[in-house]
Every structure is written in C-alpha cells, then in structure tokens.
Amino acid sequence: MKFKDYYETLGVARGATEADIKSAYRKLARKYHPDVNKEKDAEERFKEVGEAYAVLKDTEKRAAYDQMGSNWKSGQDFTPPPNWNEGFEFSDGGFGGGGYEGDQSEFFESLFGRGKHRQGGRGGHSRQDQSMHFKGQDHHAKILIDLVDAYNGAKRTIALHMPTLDISGHVTTQERKLDVSIPKGIKAGQNLRLSGQGGPGMGEGGAGDLYLEIDFHPNPIYRVDGKDVYLDLPLAPWEVALGTTVKVPTPAGTTLELTIPANTIAGRKMRLKGKGIPSKEPGDLYVVTIIATPPADTDTQKEAYQAFEKAFEFNPRTHLKG
C-alpha cells in the first residue's frame, strides 16, 4: 500500500487553516468534477481530492493523520503503525467527505475503516420505513459499445460491478453478468432502461430498474455528433482535380461507391443522406474531403511536380498580397 499525502493532494501546507483547506478543496472539486471535466483522469482526481478533504476537514481525523509525522512521501510503501490511532476517538465511523461514496482508497480504509456505505451505490438514498412497500432502488451503470452496434443492433454480455453490503455490514463488490440486447439506433449519451433489473423492492414493491448509459468506444475512422457521423476522406491531388470514384466504408460495415466530381476542393462536405445512425429520422453520414500530397523523393517525382508547376500559373497566396 502506498502512502497518500493528503496535504499535497489539496496543494496546501501542513499548517493550513480549515478555511484554506476548504477553499483549496472547493477549487479542485470544481476543476475535476466529472460532469465538468471530460479528461480521462478527472473522476479519479475528483475522488482523491474528496478523500483528502474528508480527512483534513475533520479535526479528529486530521489530528490522527498528522501524528504519523511529516516524513512520509506520497507513493512511499506504507503500513499503518500498530495502534497508530490509539487515543483518538472518531465521532463518526465512516467516510463523510465530498466525492462519490464507497470509493475510498486502500490507504484511507486502512486508517479510518470502511465507511457506512449507502445502499445502491453513488448518490443513492434509502428509505427506511419498514411498514411501507417501496419499489427497489434504480441502479445506473455506464457501458461502452462500438459504433457499429448502434447501426446494426447487437447482443452483448456485460459485467457490472455492484457494491453490496454483506450481513456484517461490510461492503463487497459483486460481479453480475447481464445479457443485453443493444437496440439499433441508440446514440452516445442515451440511457437504456432495463425494467426490474435494479435493486430488490421492499414489501410488495417491485424491483427497481437498471439504467445503462451508453457511450461509444473511440473510433479511429469516424467521428460522431448525435446521430450524424463524419468521415475524413483523403484524396490525391489528381483525384480531386480530375474526378474519380472511390469506395467508402460505412460504420454499418458496408461499402459505398462515392463519385468525386472534378475540381473538388479540400474540406468539401458530401452528405450521404440517411447513412448516419439509424432511427425514425436517421442521421446523415458526412464525407469530408482532405487532399493528401505525396512527397517528392525520386527524380521522376520531382520532375512531375515541376511539370505541374509549369502547367499552372497558380499563386495560392494572392489574397495575402505577398
């Protein structure tokens, strides 16, 4: 296990006041909040910052953490000294900080134990009234699919990791496999509702629902904007000048013949109507022309470019008046 320097995480000095710690936390929480920051490591950073704040904002936890001394460095191998927290009394058993619940690091848990985990994962609130019937909690998960699955529909077996409370009150992660049919036409950011696949109900309330938020694996060829799909199509200078017919792959896995008219310019957007993500009103596939110029390496190639130059009186910089 690695030591975590919570002061370093928040970027404050060990002697920082509560107000300093709070404002440093707030600033970083806004910066790394996963709804605001789309960088890959944002969620991870947001959790780290939340964990650091949970310790440092709490006088008791901070005092206990401080008495381990200031010689530890972040990332150093760490085992809590025996009885390290002897004489400290924690008024709450668990994790009280900002951030998503149930995501404390091993380091945090070794010091402060596992928090009281709220039912149903992050953001869940559980109702405790025993005499009532309640529908089970709705659960949420994110899954990544391929663009082609949105075109053709797909059947996927997905593994979900669910934190659950065991009889002794400890949080364990259970893996659950679901065989899900991905409907044709689903788009990134949309949610698929699987009725009755959420948490169990109470009394005569039925089970909750499971919502799967869909996102696409990054695709090296296509860009997706809602139901429209974009493809950059590189063409040689003679192809755009003289016109040609090229084969264009579609995300559905088919191939289309596309006619490039003579004197096509770079950046021209050709719309293939209805070839975007299918739905009642299907999206479009846009093919954007790019001109790829081959390097002149051999003498023959250099001569070809020179002949090219001679044949045109072409100044691409007339508008610069240079």
Add this chain to the structure above:
Amino acid sequence: MTQTNITWIEGAIVENEIHMSIVELSQAASTSEELIMAWVTEGVLSPTGSSPQDWRFGGDSLSRTKTAVRLSRDLEINTPGLALALQLLDQISDLRAQLVRIGNSSKG
C-alpha cells in the same frame, strides 16, 4: 461447445421512448420531488403538463437531472447557480459538437 439458450434482456431507450412522471424521475435520479419542483421553477427542467401531478418529463430529463443531482450535491451549489452551470455545460457541449464536425483541422 454446449449450446445454451440465452435470454437477451430488451431495454427501452429512455430518450426516445419514455416520458416520466415526477415520481419516476425522482426515483430514477435518486433525488427528492421537492428539488425537482425547484428545478422546474428555475427552468432547469421543462416538463409538459400544468401541475406537478400531470408533469411529463421527456427522456433527456433523466441525464440532466442526474447531472443536476451530482453538481448540487458535490459542489453544494444552489438552484440559480446550478441553472447557470447547466447552461454553461450545454454551451460547452455545443462547442464540442462543433469541434467534432470540424474534425482534424481543429486539432492543428
């Protein structure tokens, strides 16, 4: 290889097919009906229907409400602040979509 019959679970695309009542939305986004009402008043959510009992939230409301729940909880922002944050996030997402349309030339 043994052949097993798998029952594939069919789901409904929330954004296309589902309209939620305030009760369903509060259950699905794990938040209170009171907060949802406050967000409707602020214009964060725009259901159809004239009174909370008749409100029907379009499918897009679910992810918007989930974002609202997370932002207001994690950053302790009040309702007007939340409305502004969501409006700015919408603008950013429009700009990102523009970048997608422009493609390589934007990456330099």
